[in-house]
Amino acid sequence: MSPRVLEPSRAELEARRGRLLARLGMSPDELDRAAESGALTGEQYWLLEDIRSIEFLLGPGDDGR
Amino acid sequence: MTDADPALIETASEFAAEVGDLLDRTVIDEPPIGAQVADDRVVVGAFDDDGNTVDMPLAIQGEHRLDLRVSFRCTFDFTGSFLAIEQSEFALIVPAVRHPVVRFDYVRERAWASAHVQLHAESSAIGFLRAHAGKTSETWRLHLPVGGRRFRPSLEDVIEFAIAEFNVDKKDGYAQRIEEGRRRWRRLQVKAAIRDVIRDDPTTGPAELSEAIERASQSIEDSVGE
Numbered sequence: 001m002s003p004r005v006l007e008p009s010r011a012e013l014e015a016r017r018g019r020l021l022a023r024l025g026m027s028p029d030e031l032d033r034a035a036e037s038g039a040l041t042g043e044q045y046w047l048l049e050d051i052r053s054i055e056f057l058l059g060p061g062d063d064g065r
Numbered sequence: 066m067t068d069a070d071p072a073l074i075e076t077a078s079e080f081a082a083e084v085g086d087l088l089d090r091t092v093i094d095e096p097p098i099g100a101q102v103a104d105d106r107v108v109v110g111a112f113d114d115d116g117n118t119v120d121m122p123l124a125i126q127g128e129h130r131l132d133l134r135v136s137f138r139c140t141f142d143f144t145g146s147f148l149a150i151e152q153s154e155f156a157l158i159v160p161a162v163r164h165p166v167v168r169f170d171y172v173r174e175r176a177w178a179s180a181h182v183q184l185h186a187e188s189s190a191i192g193f194l195r196a197h198a199g200k201t202s203e204t205w206r207l208h209l210p211v212g213g214r215r216f217r218p219s220l221e222d223v224i225e226f227a228i229a230e231f232n233v234d235k236k237d238g239y240a241q242r243i244e245e246g247r248r249r250w251r252r253l254q255v256k257a258a259i260r261d262v263i264r265d266d267p268t269t270g271p272a273e274l275s276e277a278i279e280r281a282s283q284s285i286e287d288s289v290g291e
Contacts, residue, residue: 002078002082003078003081003082003085003098003099003100004081004097004099004100004114005074005077005078005081005099005100005101005102006099006100006101006102006112006116007068007069007074007101007102007103008101008103008116010103012116013103016115016116016117038201038203038206041162041163042158042159042162042163042164042165043162043163045163045165046118046120046134046158046163049118049134049136049154050117050118053108053110053118053136053138056106056108056138056151056152057101057103057106057108058103059103059104059106
């Protein structure tokens, strides 16, 4: 069985990232601070990891970091 | 964002197939492993049709007790011929609360402990020592180094760990599949380590490696002849 290979567009990736940030209800900066202080719940932690995967696909500098 | 190189897509597909086959033949039926490609970057892991990451259920005595998260972030190697893993994450997670139990992470650019384990447990002794060091006391914040960049745990090791330590339900023939995959992984990593030695010491490195190979070959020949 061949695995799926998706080629998401930049717009798709940005929309996906936006949806995840909306679920978290935090700005990227607030999210970083919460992660650093260990204040994230398990659910929030994995959402953050999902966002970082999307940002990896978007490429360096896209998130302004 | 430009169209990805067809060779990269093929390489990503092959890697995803390898990961999917490993999981399918050991602990998970039809794992939704695939690849997402953008320019020269690839994420291989489990995701749904919309590209959202999903965790994969692991059963213990037939009941869903753990989730497994598998994610590789890769780029094309500088030679343009194979994938270089920039970051990987294997985690065992408690499903209901999504609380991690243990994470096996690799971050290529990390200054130290690029491969590390983070155990989500508590230790008063560690808390005490960390507090004295002026650091946050939680045990999970420790990055326990494991094998470095070349000899870090493979996904096979993590699957075997879940089976051995949590009695995760496994499939017939799982041990053979784990061993096959681990052998391939280690050969690849040994080759990469050889490149490291030569790059770090091009003057004496090659001769040192040749001598080690000759000695190893001789030792094996001698033991076969006994």
